[in-house]
Amino acid sequence: MHNNEIDNENANDTIQVGGGVVGIQNAGADAGSGASRAASGTSNVKVGEEAGWSIVTRAATRGRGRPPKATNGTQAVFNFTAKQSAETTRKRRSIEALDETTAKPDMAEQVAQLKDLVLQLIRQQKEEQQRRAGLEKEEQQRRAGLESKLDELIKYRIEDRKELERLRTLLTENSVRKPTYANMVQAGVQDAETAAADLPSRRSSPRTTRIRIEDDKCSITINTTRVKGETTDFTKVKENLQRSIDSYNVLNGVKIVCLRPLPADRINVVFKSEAEATRAREHKQWITMAMPLAKVKSEEWYPIKCDMVSKRAVMDAAINDGRTLRTEVCNEFKEDNSTEGIDCTAHKVRWLSKAQSQKATGSLVIWLKNKISAEHLLRAGQVMFGAYGAFCSRYEQAPNDGLCYNCNTILHYNVGKRKQVQWSLLNDEELAGFDAIAVVEPYLYRDLDTDEPRHENYRQWQPIIPSTQRPDGHARHSYRAMLWLNAKLQARAVPVDSYDIAAALIETASAKVLVIAAYDPRDMARGQSQLTEDLMRKIQLVGETIDTIQRIEGTEIDVILCSDFNRYDPLWGGERALNDARRSREGELLIDFAQEYRLHSLLPP
Structure with a gap:
């Protein structure tokens, strides 16, 4: 109420x-x-x-x-007056108002406390995040330090292994093991004092090892047999070579340290580092400029023979002739056999077994760049070709003293650009069994549609022409040497940078033959010095072609050079060369070239 x-x-x-x-x-x-x-x-x-x-x-x-x-x-009975009831109500309302007034500060204080609590939680969360970030940073720094130390340890370990392998190789090649006491007793020596005297003394001075020229990677060897200029005064020779190197921008920074005299008219040119020697060997035009007809010895490779090699792992399935290997074999061999500190880089590989064999395995020889790698694989006794394993051993090249002309018949003829002579030569039934016909000054004609030089095609002959052609003049003079090979033979053209030289590699069941047809007109209108330079240039190209094929196919291939250089010499010119004093010495360059490459004259005596 x-x-x-x-x-x-x-x-x-x-x-x-x-x-x-x-x-x-x-x-x-x-x-x-x-x-x-x-x-x-x-x-x-x-x-x-x-x-x-x-x-x-x-x-x-x-x-x-x-x-x-x-x-x-x-x-x-309780009696309450209305005045008392109103007073009570007023008191009650005053108390409620006082409670509400006193409750507001309490609420504000609670909100402030809650705010302080939230700020404290946020502050603690930030401190926890900062602490975790600091721990992660310390962990990363610790890991980086450990990785750096691990890299240093790996580097030192690789260097130690290389040094150990080098010392082991030097000890294997040059050290002479003296007999022990037990060996002496087994050999029948009963005198202990004599046997003990043969033992090496612990106090003896260490034996010095002589480094071979072949092991010096900071040098290259030049053959100066055919060089007509100064080759004995090394001061002048060094200045001449350095001047030639400085003239090529690609060899900028390459410096010659010294020259070493070697037997058989050879000079060993020493550079500051292996990298400079490699650059000088790759860009060897400086040698031709300084010493015409000088020849640079190719980089030495180290062959190993591999037996029980799976044909599936190395053969080219697209060709499928039983002897052509895949071009990726050398790169795959490096990846499969290289280990820590051992670089098994391979430059060349060749199949040795018979092409038509039905066996699933065979033998090959592979040439490695590094001698230490070759010795490492030989000690291991096995190599890998992908998932297939094979045995390896030292490769010993069998001597080949027989001459190729006993089993191959090759005709060399100067057609003189006469159509009838070339037709009769290639249609002669008596020549149908020949392996090759080397033709100089062949007959050519211009194609009316393409305006390019053409030659006649014959079913029983496959033509091999130079890889370059003469850019000026009539189409009949585009090239002046070519080969006609028997269609029954398996052969491939060898590129030579001259329109007067054509080369091909013939492969038979018994051997490989490199046949080269070369021509030089000896045009007197060009002058004697220019004639000599032209001949030297062509001889150098022939030599480079032989070196390239021997580096790829091996040194056991036969070489037949069918040349018409129009030079006289009593060795092949007879009385005519003897009677003409002006031309009797024209063939000296050719004779020197034949001696260097051990070529034999096939002309009748």
Whole structure:
């Protein structure tokens, strides 16, 4: 019940509670009558206004306890004045307002505490992240330090292994093992003192090892047999060679340290480093400029023989002729056999077994760049070709003292650009069994459609022409040497940078033959010095061709040079050369070339 429901004018109105009855009674009415009415069973009683009552309501007391009784046995009655009730309400509201006022600071303090707690958590999270970042950085630095130390250890280990292999190789090649005491006893020597005297002394000075010229990678060897200029005064020779090197930009920075004299008209040119020597060997035009007709010794390779090699691993399946190897064999051999500190770089490989053999395996020889690698594989006794293994041993080249002309028939002829002579030569039935016909000054004609030089085609002959052609002049003069090879032979052209030289490699069941047709017109209108230079240039190209084929195919191939250089010499010119003093010495360059390459004259005596 609210205070606004009480009439403020009747200040003496009372609220009587008793017997489950709540009523509002006027103070002027009889209290006993009010109580009796309150105790009656009326639920809702409305009394007239004249009696002083406004509303009387009786609440049912179902299931509720009886009101407390007074000590004198009468029913307890509580009387509250309306003034007291209003005062109580005001106090209660003041307390609630005070509670709300005091609760607001508490809420602000709680929010501030919560904020401080959140900031503290954020600060702790940042500190944890910084701590973790510091730990990760320290871990990375520790790992980097360990990796650096590991790289250094690997580097030192590789260097140690290289040095060990080098010392082992030198000891294997140059050291002489003296017999031990047990060996001496087994040999029948009974005198212990004599045997002990043969033992090496521990206090003896270390034996020095002589380094071979072939093992010096900082030098190259020049053969000066055919050089006509100064070759004995090494001061002048060194200045001449260095001047020639400085004239080429590609050799910038390459310096000659010294020269070493070698037997058989050879000079060993020493450079500062192996890299400079390699550059000088790759760009050897400086030698031709300084010393015409000088010849550079090719880089030495080290062959090993491999047996029980699977054909499936090395043969070219596209060609499938039983002897052609895949071009990737050398690179794959390096990857399969190189180890830490051992570089098994291979430059050349050749099949040795018969081409038509039905066996699944065979033998080959492979040339390695590094001698230490070759010795390493020979000590191991086996090599790898992919997933296939093979045995390896030293390759010993069998001597070949027989001459090729005993088993091959080759005709050399100067056609003189005459059509009828060339036709009759290639259609002669008696020449049909020849292996090759070397022709100089062949007959050529111009193709009307392409304006290019052409030659006649013959079913039983396969033509080999020079790899370059003359850029000027008539098509009939495009080249002045060519080969006609028997169609039954297996042969391939060898490129030579001259339109006066044609070369081909013939492969038979027993041997390989390099056939070269060369021509020089000796045009007197060019002058003697120019003629000599032209001849020297062509001889040099022939020599380079022979060197290239021998480096690729091996030195056991036969060489047949069919040349018409128009030079006189008593060795092949007879009395005519003897009687002509001006031309009797024209063939000296050719004789020197034949001696250098061990060529024999096939002309009748």
